[in-house]
Amino acid sequence: RKEVEQDPGPFNVPEGATVAFNCTYSNSASQSFFWYRQDCRKEPKLLMSVYSSGNEDGRFTAQLNRASQYISLLIRDSKLSDSATYLCVVNEGGTASKLTFGTGTRLQVTL
């Protein structure tokens, strides 16, 4: 089983739609969690951290369920510029510097 699993997509949604991505992780000792965004042929960029209480940044909402080892990202009112690959990232417990990346979920927002 992969340490961090994501649905690869692609998710094709119209502008203005709400879309949700899910991610599961296998290491119950994982300590911190992030969502990254990666545009084609570019480096990954930090979108937001994920906190146990859930957190929101504008149109983006991240949730963490430690019991189910599950992370989600919700994008409301999708824009064309949201088209990208979204990477789920988990900080494994025990080795503070080791981040494990999911393979990403591709989002395509269309007119």
Added chain:
Amino acid sequence: NAGVTQTPKFQVLKTGQSMTLQCAQDMNHEYMSWYRQDPGMGLRLIHYSVGAGITDQGEVPNGYNVSRSTTEDFPLRLLSAAPSQTSVYFCASREDSNYGYTFGSGTRLTVV
């Protein structure tokens, strides 16, 4: 404030050649890592460092060496390039384990 700077951006090597990918950050971050990204496999950790003088292996360390003589620099050395090392390499740094990484713009390496 340049963030994380990687050089070169593109490189073509012949099998058996060696080279060093450079990475420098100006944010005084203690943690630095090297990842490679291949289609369908996501980002895989090669080596990482939690401070000057301290390095450790990641998931795919074979064929690569690193050193961390200063906080700013974290070069990655390919000892004897192989076609399997054709990939996009990203260097990243972060302040500590509570933060996500800031990535450099990557080096696209082709080994022929």
